[in-house]
Amino acid sequence: MMKRFRLLGIVLILILSLVITACSSKSETTSEKSGGKTTVTFWHPMTDITGEAVDAVIKAFEEKNPDIKINAVYTANQGEGQNEKLLTAVSGGNPPDVAYFDRFEIGSWAAQGSLEDLTELAESSGVSKELYYPFAWEEASYEGKLYGIPTTTDSRLVYFNKDHFEEVGLDPNNPPKTIAQLEEAAEKLTIKEGNRFERIGFIPWYGQGWLYSWGWAFGGDFYEPETKKVTANDPKVVEALQWITDFAKKYDVEDIAGFTDSQGTGAMDPFLTGQLSMKVSGPWEVSAIKKFKPDLNYGVFPIPTPTGENHTTWSGGWSVVIPKGAKNKEAAWEFMKFFGSVEGQKIFSEIARDFSVIDSVNEELGYKDDPILKEFVEILPVSHHRPVMTQGSLYWNELASAVENATRGNGTPEELLNKVTEKVTKEIAK
Numbered sequence: 001m002m003k004r005f006r007l008l009g010i011v012l013i014l015i016l017s018l019v020i021t022a023c024s025s026k027s028e029t030t031s032e033k034s035g036g037k038t039t040v041t042f043w044h045p046m047t048d049i050t051g052e053a054v055d056a057v058i059k060a061f062e063e064k065n066p067d068i069k070i071n072a073v074y075t076a077n078q079g080e081g082q083n084e085k086l087l088t089a090v091s092g093g094n095p096p097d098v099a100y101f102d103r104f105e106i107g108s109w110a111a112q113g114s115l116e117d118l119t120e121l122a123e124s125s126g127v128s129k130e131l132y133y134p135f136a137w138e139e140a141s142y143e144g145k146l147y148g149i150p151t152t153t154d155s156r157l158v159y160f161n162k163d164h165f166e167e168v169g170l171d172p173n174n175p176p177k178t179i180a181q182l183e184e185a186a187e188k189l190t191i192k193e194g195n196r197f198e199r200i201g202f203i204p205w206y207g208q209g210w211l212y213s214w215g216w217a218f219g220g221d222f223y224e225p226e227t228k229k230v231t232a233n234d235p236k237v238v239e240a241l242q243w244i245t246d247f248a249k250k251y252d253v254e255d256i257a258g259f260t261d262s263q264g265t266g267a268m269d270p271f272l273t274g275q276l277s278m279k280v281s282g283p284w285e286v287s288a289i290k291k292f293k294p295d296l297n298y299g300v301f302p303i304p305t306p307t308g309e310n311h312t313t314w315s316g317g318w319s320v321v322i323p324k325g326a327k328n329k330e331a332a333w334e335f336m337k338f339f340g341s342v343e344g345q346k347i348f349s350e351i352a353r354d355f356s357v358i359d360s361v362n363e364e365l366g367y368k369d370d371p372i373l374k375e376f377v378e379i380l381p382v383s384h385h386r387p388v389m390t391q392g393s394l395y396w397n398e399l400a401s402a403v404e405n406a407t408r409g410n411g412t413p414e415e416l417l418n419k420v421t422e423k424v425t426k427e428i429a430k
Contacts, residue, residue, distance in 0.1 A: 161271070
């Protein structure tokens with residue numbers, strides 16, 4: 001009898017222990033409370049200077065919101081096409097409360113139901129598109145609903161070597177505005193012996209010279225969001241690719257490939273070594289020049305257009321999102337709202353030196369006082385964003401392949417862009 005009572009007592013103790021543990025675990029996962037504070041888990045891939053910037057934002061937020069603690073977790077390889085860990089967490093029902101997220105992927109993630117809709121939270125908090133550059137807000141939205149708060153951005157212009165311009169009789173104070181002027185400058189700047197380039201004036205597809213850059217410069221468009229129609233074969237986009245193809249033929253694409261294949265990066269970038277006179281790139285190039293070639297005499301100008309007017313560019317950037325199934329949505333929103341506010345943007349951008357998505361912040365931080373960065377910032381109000389769609393990555397890859405094939409003579413620009421339009425349209429319809 002005593003053995004039975006002893007055994008029964010042990011069983012009861014074990015059961016009680018399991019119940020207490022389960023209740024404790026459940027309490028932690030549902031309320032995420034610690035010392036009376038709500039803990040918001042924030043996944044991000046930032047290190048070095050950007051890591052310091054996000055730490056400063058978190059510190060300022062926690063000082064203003066003592067009832068919320070931000071648990072920042074470094075997650076490597078977050079970004080375009082590299083969000084497997086986050087997707088697994090969402091699928092498993094255990095995502096972070098906030099994630100730093102490439103805006104380019106918001107459309108596809110929103111479509112598959114992997115992000116929380118922020119529309120009502122934004123409306124009730126007075127957060128609206130008027131605060132941000134139009135392209136940034138639009139890229140963070142899908143089918144009229146908001147899924148992310150924009151944080152950083154960039155733009156693309158043409159860098160040029162002023163000394164090279166003067167050497168061949170070009171006016172460095174009056175760089176090309178039209179496509180014809182760009183062609184003329186490229187020809188004067190190019191030095192070629194046989195099939196070997198000693199210096200090449202310009203390569204349209206080099207650096208950030210994607211088809212998006214030229215398609216928009218030629219006045220074309222790539223997508224109609226209202227009808228979800230893919231328009232890679234827009235006549236103006238076809239015209240842009242034809243121009244790129246003609247350029248490749250004129251200078252011999254194989255000779256150009258031989259030149260680019262032999263080039264390096266960093267200090268060995270051909271623009272820094274003086275082997276390339278002009279190239280399309282973004283504001284990050286400024287820091288590379290300061291590091292590797294501080295005495296380089298250079299400037300920037302908008303990507304030329306056929307008419308020399310209506311110059312534009314395109315921009316990418318990051319955002320903060322709430323993954324589907326996050327446990328602390330309200331507290332997460334408070335942090336996101338702060339991160340995307342004028343105050344939060346100023347803290348982050350002042351340290352990271354990334355452009356803010358808020359024009360007044362960029363002006364306050366002095367970007368517009370810098371003769372080079374000023375040009376990148378001043379074109380942002382008319383910048384484009386890549387199409388917000390379910391097949392954004394596929395579209396990007398297919399356009400890149402079209403350029404490769406066209407310049408190599410594997411199909412006409414019109415044929416190739418018709419195929420891109422057809423393929424991406426079919427995938428969207430699935």
